[in-house]
Amino acid sequence: MNSYIYLIFFLSLFVINVDSLINGLYCGSENCYDLLNVTRSASKQEIVKAYRALARKYHPDMTKVATDKQLYTEKFRAFANAYEILKDEETRTDYDRMLDNPDEYYSHYYHYYRHRYAPKVDVRIVLFILISVISAIQYYSQHSNYYTAINYLVTVPKYRIQAQEIARQEGLLGNNSGESSKKNRGRKAISKQEEEAILKRIVEQNLDIKGGYKKPSITRVLWLQLILFPYYIFLSLKWHVRWFYKFHINKHELGDDEKIHLICRYLRINREQYEALPEKEQHQIWEKKVWIKENFLEWKTEKEEEQKIKLSESGRYKAYRRYMKSGGPGQITFDGD
Structure with a gap:
């Protein structure tokens, strides 16, 4: 007999009051449908109509009495909460499941807080924006590195002399050099900035830069890599x-x-x-x-x-x-x- 008493006492430690757990969910101890004066079979339009009627009637601005204003505020919040729960199809389905199966309290807690703390923004949109930003940064970095290398190579005597020689052969430097070749004859002297731009263009056309400073390409950004990933596999x-x-x-x-x-x-x-x-x-x-x-x-x-x-x-x-x-x-x- 004593063993049965101990067993009942031990099991009672793990018994959870269903009402006390459900009380903090959805509309608490109130029924969301009863709060809005609608039935469980009510359509979404009927729920919206009922909520708007109650919201107009019990809006805190509808009374000037201080005690009534507090009551109206509490009612208005309860109506708004019930409306938020019933207007969403998924939340309403979970709420109906709770009404039909009140003993499944752990499941109800999970579904309730899953909806409450779920991200409000579509994850796909967030991923799209994130990947796009990363891809843009990658391409900008490639572009910056490449032209940093070009600007440096123009200052290296070996490549600068070669570029100047090519420019003279093509008659791109005008008569800055003082030569009177047929190509340069009649050409005006160009500015220092124009000469630098010509030399950079020649270096870019004639040098194949490797490694992290090579020419930018959209195939090396994250978007294209994700799209081409199956092909690479x-x-x-x-x-x-x-x-x-x-x-x-x-x-x-x-x-x-x-x-x-x-x-x-x-x-x-x-x-x-x-x-x-x-x-x-x-x-x-x-x-x-x-x-x-x-x-x-x-x-x-x-x-x-x-x-x-x-x-x-x-x-x-x-x-x-x-x-x-x-x-x-x-x-x-x-x-x-």
């Missing part, structure tokens, strides 16, 4: 299938593109970064046949040793080592002595 699968069939099954020799792919994979760089490497370093990589894993590991060890030697010969590195041997940075202690 298809190309990647096709490439791997071709690689496996050609080099693992048929045992063909690697071509230059395949060798560069392996080099980039071992060095953990992309194709653009590889192409940006100095010609001397690229030549060394090909001379060592770094696309072969064993050769790559040997080449990597050599590079690490070279780096250590350079560091050991560096005056700043030597000073740092002496500094660390002498105790490094001072330590703070809380010794009372």
